[in-house]
Amino acid sequence: QVQLVQSGAEVKKPGASVKVSCKASGYTFTSYYMHWVRQAPGQGLEWMGILNPSGGSTTYSQKFQDRVTMTRDTSTSTVYMELSSLRSEDTAIYYCTRELGAPGNYWGQGTLVTVSS
Amino acid sequence: DIQMTQSPSSLSASVGDRVTITCRASQTISNYLNWYQQKPGKAPKLLIYTASSLQSGVPSRFSGSGSGTDFTLTISSLQPEDFATYFCQQSYNTPYTFGQGTKLEIK
Numbered sequence: 001q002v003q004l005v006q007s008g009a010e011v012k013k014p015g016a017s018v019k020v021s022c023k024a025s026g027y028t029f030t031s032y033y034m035h036w037v038r039q040a041p042g043q044g045l046e047w048m049g050i051l052n053p054s055g056g057s058t059t060y061s062q063k064f065q066d067r068v069t070m071t072r073d074t075s076t077s078t079v080y081m082e083l084s085s086l087r088s089e090d091t092a093i094y095y096c097t098r099e100l101g102a103p104g105n106y107w108g109q110g111t112l113v114t115v116s117s
Numbered sequence: 118d119i120q121m122t123q124s125p126s127s128l129s130a131s132v133g134d135r136v137t138i139t140c141r142a143s144q145t146i147s148n149y150l151n152w153y154q155q156k157p158g159k160a161p162k163l164l165i166y167t168a169s170s171l172q173s174g175v176p177s178r179f180s181g182s183g184s185g186t187d188f189t190l191t192i193s194s195l196q197p198e199d200f201a202t203y204f205c206q207q208s209y210n211t212p213y214t215f216g217q218g219t220k221l222e223i224k
Contacts, residue, residue, distance in 0.1 A: 035213070045153075045161065045204055045215040061212040062118075095160055101151035101208040103172065107160035 002026040004096055004108035011114045017084040020111045022096030029077035030054040035100045036081045038092040086115045119143050119207050123216035129224040134195045138219045140188045140205035149209035152190045156201045
């Protein structure tokens with residue numbers, strides 16, 4: 001069965017970077033696009049970007065363009081999302097999600113990133 | 118960016134009620150509109166894709182309609198497990214944007 005298992009919660013100081021992983025299993029890793037979506041506490045959902053695991057190409061939301069990097073490791077079927085220059089407003093749950101808005105949609109369990117001095 | 122506006126923001130209803138949530142896009146998005154259900158502490162769950170297609174495993178009491186800029190999610194007869202927050206999302210172009218959510222509560 002399809003599973004997306006994300007790395008554990010992180011606590012970071014303002015200005016630091018965080019790298020969240022999402023390990024995929026149960027399907028052909030390179031066949032499905034992966035998105036990252038975040039949700040601040042008690043707030044709505046915010047799309048951050050998309051990665052094509054086959055070639056590694058990415059499209060980022062303009063909001064995060066200069067701070068986010070999405071990569072993948074095909075040998076371990078893992079995608080990564082790194083966010084730099086963290087500020088308190090980046091405190092959120094970060095989700096990886098396969099094929100957003102399509103029949104093959106699956107979500108990771110979420111990773112809480114807390115930014116606090 | 119395409120703005121997605123849901124209404125209402127919150128809604129109180131009873132088991133057995135018929136409920137409709139609306140979503141409006143700031144520009145035409147054809148039928149590239151998806152609906153998600155989210156329960157506290159859980160990841161969102163896809164209910165409807167491309168405006169009216171029911172995701173596998175989702176009960177048939179959920180339905181979606183609309184095209185262009187105006188869309189609706191209807192729950193024909195509310196069940197206890199349907200009390201949750203619902204989000205619409207456009208996948209017409211990037212950045213893929215979400216509505217602000219509709220919290221469905223028990224009356």
